[in-house]
Ligand SMILES: Cc1cc2nc3c(=O)[nH]c(=O)nc-3n(C[C@H](O)[C@H](O)[C@H](O)COP(=O)(O)O)c2cc1C
């Protein structure tokens with residue numbers, strides 16, 4: 001697997017998407033309360049290698065090629081959880097890879113396929129060396145023989161910047177293993193961990209059935225750690241400043257800070273770094289506060305949950321407390337829906353997108369998800385037949401737990417929470433047809449353009 005040279009990138013990469021169309025904002029504690037965005041507060045721009053080393057010094061890489069249990073222990077003590085969607089304990093993942101036989105592989109997930117998220121793009125733009133330090137440290141922790149950084153084909157500027165950052169580190173001789181940069185199709189399920197493994201093994205970027213999971217048998221058949229870029233940036237700071245420092249932000253059961261992308265009806269949409277456990281309402285205030293009275297908040301992203309606004313604003317942004325409210329942090333996404341917008345129409349648009357983005361390998365994605373999307377379109381358009389609601393509820397209930405990956409589960413959660421949160425709108429659409437909001441300006445950023453069917457999976 002050869003690294004692409006910046007001058008020989010494929011033609012698709014010339015269709016650049018501008019980096020960070022959303023601004024990045026100050027953290028709640030000012031310059032020092034923010035951690036990953038600390039450098040940005042200092043200079044207002046991306047940190048090159050010299051600036052990065054001046055601020056943090058070199059990453060404290062452990063000696064030797066064997067796994068580093070002290071580093072794994074520090075991550076476990078810190079209570080770091082993955083920032084790629086499932087919030088799984090990172091220390092436990094490191095340990096399960098390190099305990100397997102033979103050299104491991106690290107895959108750095110910079111794909112950010114969630115359309116409502118820009119936190120990974122912002123982080124890679126502003127602090128690439130924090131992510132690359134974290135990748136090198138994770139490789140040392142699990143005893144890896146290779147590190148692969150996966151980036152989306154649609155972000156040409158990002159790919160160039162990361163290739164340049166990797167080259168600069170190579171010249172400075174600060175990494176033991178060269179990071180191999182890969183450019184993958186940018187579809188919703190192409191960033192799922194088994195898709196990355198399959199692609200790196202020469203196949204298509206589509207999810208695979210498990211077991212074996214990547215930690216058992218992944219890239220080149222080796223035990224493979226797949227981690228999100230933000231997770232690895234936190235790991236880079238834990239290795240330097242220790243678990244107690246990490247835990248000094250956030251809450252005992254949800255330690256540390258996290259990046260959140262806020263969009264929709266707020267005055268100043270953008271990416272924020274917040275201590276975990278910050279109430280959703282306070283996060284919206286960081287984005288300038290609601291620009292219009294809110295009806296609901298989409299929490300977690302396209303795989304997320306709708307919560308009524310008055311409930312959402314009180315819920316602390318942490319896995320446990322969001323779960324108690326029927327939601328999850330997902331990729332750190334909040335979309336504020338104003339009164340007057342139609343939550344059913346917004347949901348129908350997202351479900352259409354998710355149905356088009358599936359890999360169509362399993363029953364729920366081939367049949368169930370398109371059928372749910374079609375039912376939602378009828379409901380949103382105010383054209384329900386007599387049996388629509390019973391059929392829709394039954395179909396939504398049949399989606400979870402039946403696919404090879406969690407794609408149908410996420411779509412089902414979105415649909416089910418929409419039916420509950422917008423119950424009054426459902427009745428209105430059933431009896432009287434669509435409300436005026438159904439034809440208003442869309443709130444959720446659903447991408448258009450060619451999908452996997454046109455662009456392919458390789
Ligand atoms: C459909 C789907 C899409 C996903 N997309 C991403 C993504 O864009 N970025 C990411 O880091 N994780 C994504 N994940 C989660 C990854 O499979 C994997 O759990 C994650 O990269 C692990 O990193 P973490 O433990 O640091 O969160 C996705 C999962 C699913 C089911």
Ligand code: SF4
Nearest residue numbers: 359361362365403405
């Ligand atoms: S559940 Fe859907 S997206 Fe996941 S592997 Fe099966 S067909 Fe692909």
